[in-house]
Amino acid sequence: MSTERTRHLSTAEERRETVLRTAIGAFAARGYWGTTTTEVAKAAGISQAYVYRLFPSKESLFVAVVEHCFVQVRGSLERGAAEATGSSPEAVLRSMGDAYARLIVDNDLMLIQLHAQAAAVSEPAVREAVQKGYARVVEYVRGASGGSEDEIQQFFAMGMLCHLIASIGADEVDAPWSRTLAAGVRHY
Amino acid sequence: MSTERTRHLSTAEERRETVLRTAIGAFAARGYWGTTTTEVAKAAGISQAYVYRLFPSKESLFVAVVEHCFVQVRGSLERGAAEATGSSPEAVLRSMGDAYARLIVDNDLMLIQLHAQAAAVSEPAVREAVQKGYARVVEYVRGASGGSEDEIQQFFAMGMLCHLIASIGADEVDAPWSRTLAAGVRHY
DNA sequence: CCTCAGTGTGAGTGGTCAACCACTCATACT
DNA sequence: AGTATGAGTGGTTGACCACTCACACTGAGG
Numbered sequence: 271m272s273t274e275r276t277r278h279l280s281t282a283e284e285r286r287e288t289v290l291r292t293a294i295g296a297f298a299a300r301g302y303w304g305t306t307t308t309e310v311a312k313a314a315g316i317s318q319a320y321v322y323r324l325f326p327s328k329e330s331l332f333v334a335v336v337e338h339c340f341v342q343v344r345g346s347l348e349r350g351a352a353e354a355t356g357s358s359p360e361a362v363l364r365s366m367g368d369a370y371a372r373l374i375v376d377n378d379l380m381l382i383q384l385h386a387q388a389a390a391v392s393e394p395a396v397r398e399a400v401q402k403g404y405a406r407v408v409e410y411v412r413g414a415s416g417g418s419e420d421e422i423q424q425f426f427a428m429g430m431l432c433h434l435i436a437s438i439g440a441d442e443v444d445a446p447w448s449r450t451l452a453a454g455v456r457h458y
Numbered sequence: 459m460s461t462e463r464t465r466h467l468s469t470a471e472e473r474r475e476t477v478l479r480t481a482i483g484a485f486a487a488r489g490y491w492g493t494t495t496t497e498v499a500k501a502a503g504i505s506q507a508y509v510y511r512l513f514p515s516k517e518s519l520f521v522a523v524v525e526h527c528f529v530q531v532r533g534s535l536e537r538g539a540a541e542a543t544g545s546s547p548e549a550v551l552r553s554m555g556d557a558y559a560r561l562i563v564d565n566d567l568m569l570i571q572l573h574a575q576a577a578a579v580s581e582p583a584v585r586e587a588v589q590k591g592y593a594r595v596v597e598y599v600r601g602a603s604g605g606s607e608d609e610i611q612q613f614f615a616m617g618m619l620c621h622l623i624a625s626i627g628a629d630e631v632d633a634p635w636s637r638t639l640a641a642g643v644r645h646y
Numbered sequence: 647c648c649t650c651a652g653t654g655t656g657a658g659t660g661g662t663c664a665a666c667c668a669c670t671c672a673t674a675c676t
Numbered sequence: 677a678g679t680a681t682g683a684g685t686g687g688t689t690g691a692c693c694a695c696t697c698a699c700a701c702t703g704a705g706g
Contacts, residue, residue, distance in 0.1 A: 281653085322695060388573055445593060447600075505686080516664065
């Protein structure tokens with residue numbers, strides 16, 4: 271049954287996953303409006319026309335990419351929670367933060383979140399995806415850590431600060447202001 | 459002088475300022491790549507061609523808009539610092555945060571910051587403007603508040619969380635996750 | 647071997663983009 | 677009145693955009 275080695279064609283489902291994975295890198299640089307479907311196709315190694323057989327529109331492709339990223343973020347936080355030493359909210363949150371820091375060594379994953387946030391302003395479908403993504407992530411963090419409202423809010427505020435630092439390359443600037451913003455922010 | 463048909467001419471400098479102010483609203487919705495120079499021109503009430511007499515390129519226009527926004531943010535923080543009751547770092551920071559919250563009642567000003575952050579990823583000129591903007595703002599907050607590194611970092615982390623809440627409209631969602639994120643975040 | 651459903655593409659479509667240029671008009675100053 | 681200068685525009689351009697469609701190719705089941 272397994273004929274994977276000799277198979278030249280992929281199933282549409284396999285292709286869709288490839289496109290989703292590679293589209294992250296494409297959208298990460300210039301976001302929803304700045305990235306062309308041709309760039310996405312090139313990154314996935316298929317023709318631009320075939321992108322439109324796999325996804326009905328550029329918007330739905332981007333939404334799928336955003337959802338894919340949130341799944342990965344949640345997975346990373348779950349691993350972090352599992353690795354926590356101790357069960358105090360603080361210990362679990364620290365371990366989760368650490369896991370997230372390791373996840374976004376791949377900057378692209380984080381940049382997608384930033385660009386999704388930007389696109390959410392005026393693209394309702396994107397906004398809905400981002401809202402649902404944060405809904406699940408916030409509820410997961412609350413449940414798994416048992417942290418207070420304040421602690422959870424702090425956790426996400428720190429995540430947003432992380433996005434700022436990476437997006438403007440503050441961690442590559444050697445200055446007091448950048449050191450203040452990036453102080454204690456893990457970056458593997 | 460029977461049929462009055464006045465065509466009011468401004469100086470180029472006046473026009474440039476008009477364009478900067480109105481372009482904020484144009485860029486706020488769809489950011490750098492999603493906004494056309496025609497939209498900017500329409501918002502300013504001039505022809506698209508004239509945008510290019512006032513600014514050498516779309517990029518330099520966007521950079522000017524971003525710089526303009528940072529100036530307003532700094533001005534708002536200065537007013538906040540002046541209004542502070544007491545001179546403890548905590549009191550000054552709280553007053554500054556409050557002033558910022560009042561400033562971004564106009565969502566556009568905040569959305570520009572978000573879109574500037576997104577554009578900074580791959581547009582070096584924008585990145586430089588945003589870095590310089592945060593450099594000045596962080597140093598100002600440090601100097602005016604005298605807060606610790608941690609307090610200042612917290613201050614900006616909270617600002618970033620604010621941007622998230624507004625960009626995805628979390629404050630219009632009635633759910634536990636959105637209440638957790640927005641708890642205590644002033645919104646006039 | 648043939649069939650055929652599903653994978654995949656080349657070659658477009660109409661529309662829009664940033665940028666440019668030749669030009670008109672309003673005003674200030676002779 | 678004439679002239680110089682700068683404000684402001686209509687029209688255009690070539691590149692590029694999202695999206696479409698007719699058609700070619702592949703390989704598993706018969």
